[in-house]
Amino acid sequence: MAMLFSKSRKLINLKTKIGLLLSPNMATPFGILGLNNHPHLASFRFESTKAQTQLNPMHNIIDHHSQVLNFPGGEVKFTSNLNIIPETAEERVHCYRVLDDDGYPITNDFAQIEKEVAFKIYTDMVTLQTMDTIFYEAQRQGRISFYVTTLGEEAINIASAAALKTDDFIFPQYREPGVLLWRGFTIQEFAHQLFGNKNDYGKGRQMPIHYGSNKHNYITVASTVATQLPQAVGAAYALKMDAKNACTIVYFGDGGSSTGDFHAALNFAGVLDAPVIFFCRNNGFAISTPVTDQFRSDGVVTKGQGYGIRSIRVDGNDALAVFTAVQEARKIAVSEHKPVLVEALTYRAGHHSTSDDSTKYRPATEIEWWRTARDPISRFKKWIEREGWLNSEAESELRSNIRKQVLQAIQVAEKVEKPPIKDVFTDVYDVPPANLQEQETFIRETIKRNPQDYPTDVPL
Known part of the structure; x- marks a missing residue:
């Protein structure tokens, strides 16, 4: 059985690869990246997790080039290649530009402006x-x-x-x-x-x-x-x-x-x-x-x-x-x-x-x-x-x-007077609680006792 399995694998091509997530080919005229460029990824949400095919190793490996299973979140293809997604793409994401440094348009692909x-x-x-x-x-x-x-x-x-x-x-x-x-x-x-x-x-x-x-x-x-x-x-x-x-x-x-x-x-x-x-x-x-x-x-x-x-x-x-x-x-x-x-x-x-x-x-x-x-x-x-x-x-x-x-x-x-002291305690509660009322009374009394320590343009 092991020999049959090995020979069968040689009859098919199992070189399906995981594509880079940020291929430059995914850009629209405005450089937009996203799911619209991949319709099969755009509507996977909340689909059933029922498998598209049975996972019989012998049957599926012999008859199909790739396997698909509807995992939670959407369909996922299998591959025999150990292909780790790189930490960065080979090229940085391009930057959309209209005017060069001298103010000349380098493209006609921009919103017209009156x-x-x-x-x-x-x-x-x-x-x-x-x-x-x-x-x-x-x-x-x-x-x-x-x-x-x-x-x-x-x-x-x-x-x-x-x-x-x-x-x-x-x-x-x-x-x-x-x-x-x-x-x-x-x-x-x-x-x-x-x-x-x-x-x-x-x-x-x-x-x-x-x-x-x-x-x-x-x-x-x-x-x-x-x-x-x-x-x-x-x-x-x-x-x-x-x-x-x-x-x-x-x-x-x-x-x-x-x-x-x-x-x-x-x-x-x-x-x-x-x-x-x-x-x-x-x-x-x-x-x-x-x-x-x-x-x-x-x-x-x-x-x-x-x-x-x-x-x-x-x-x-x-x-x-x-x-x-x-x-x-x-x-x-x-x-x-x-x-x-x-x-x-x-x-x-x-x-x-x-x-x-x-x-x-x-x-x-x-x-x-x-x-x-x-x-x-x-x-x-x-x-x-x-x-x-x-x-x-x-x-x-x-x-x-x-x-x-x-x-x-x-x-x-700078000539307009400051807001009154009472505004420090308003606009949070319809009826100020007791602790805020106590604080307002305390600050007013403190200012009256020590007027030299407080600005004169703040009304009490």
């Missing part, structure tokens, strides 16, 4: 850059306590926002004020939040740059890393259950992908088909930790497929590429009720925050090169100039006007 939208994208990127420069200086002058810039990541902010609809919910990290700017949040509203005065919607209870706006469907920023990811998935699932023509988008950095919340959120979204866009701005550093010390995978984009989520890698310094990628991702999320992972490759051209000195962990020359040679605003400017939508005179006037607006907003915001 003059008004293109000009607003440029205007808001310039506004965001100007805000960062002046607010950063204000912090250094001691006028505000903390600030985070988006230098080098303006295209990620503005272009992604331009591709969304106002009914879509934004779950930011802390480097996406441009999304709020695009939706109509004014420079003055930004300044009120930074100064934590009584016109701040958070009533002075959040750190600076922790913006939030119900009006603009922009969920208030939280300092804790990646907690917004599972929240965004839950909100997206609610939109799906309510049959809303909308999705959620959640922003996070490469460091956020090292948290448990990231993996839980992707699995949650993949299993429930939640209409959510996971937008990772991979700027190379989680504060001072480089990506090489965070993970061994090919960035973040490859993690999506492990959870059954279509993914795309995009040049985060290319506004047209970001706009196109997010627009395509939104179509998938809303029309198919499917999650999409977008990884935008970029570089943080500023410090992590005003509490950081990034020259301690990366060369100053490297920072300067990215800030100048790969500036997303300059690249987009060259393109709209060639389209005839901007000239040097108009740009000079634009920058001058924005600078005046930001300086005026600071002067107004």
Whole structure:
């Protein structure tokens, strides 16, 4: 019997191989990776586990080139080759790009954009850059306590926002004020939040740059890393259950992908088909930790497929590429009720925050090169100039006007009094419990006894 079995095996070809999970051939025109390219994998969920064929070794090995068993999760083919999936693909996942460094389109495969939208994208990127420069200086002058810039990541902010609809919910990290700017949040509203005065919607209870706006469907920023990811998935699932023509988008950095919340959120979204866009701005550093010390995978984009989520890698310094990628991702999320992972490759051209000195962990020359040679605003400017939508005179006037607006907003915001003491204890309970009432009484009495230790512009 053993001899017969051996001879029979020689009569057939048993060289079926396990394909690489991340073959470049899986890319669509937009670079989307995922199950749609493999129809036999797209609808395996909840199928019966009944075997397609009986597992009689003699019968099946002689009559069939490959064996298929419907395991829990879907059909799986057998192979006699011991083929371990490599830790990385032979080639890194490609990065979708539209404009080269000189602002010339390298493809016609991108979302067409009207003059008004293109000009607003440029205007808001310039506004965001100007805000960062002046607010950063204000912090250094001691006028505000903390600030985070988006230098080098303006295209990620503005272009992604331009591709969304106002009914879509934004779950930011802390480097996406441009999304709020695009939706109509004014420079003055930004300044009120930074100064934590009584016109701040958070009533002075959040750190600076922790913006939030119900009006603009922009969920208030939280300092804790990646907690917004599972929240965004839950909100997206609610939109799906309510049959809303909308999705959620959640922003996070490469460091956020090292948290448990990231993996839980992707699995949650993949299993429930939640209409959510996971937008990772991979700027190379989680504060001072480089990506090489965070993970061994090919960035973040490859993690999506492990959870059954279509993914795309995009040049985060290319506004047209970001706009196109997010627009395509939104179509998938809303029309198919499917999650999409977008990884935008970029570089943080500023410090992590005003509490950081990034020259301690990366060369100053490297920072300067990215800030100048790969500036997303300059690249987009060259393109709209060639389209005839901007000239040097108009740009000079634009920058001058924005600078005046930001300086005026600071002067107004710092003169507005702070929220009253009572606001520290409101908005959580309908009726404050006894312990909070005791704390409020205690702080009021303490301030009255020691007024010199407390700011005079905080009303009792």
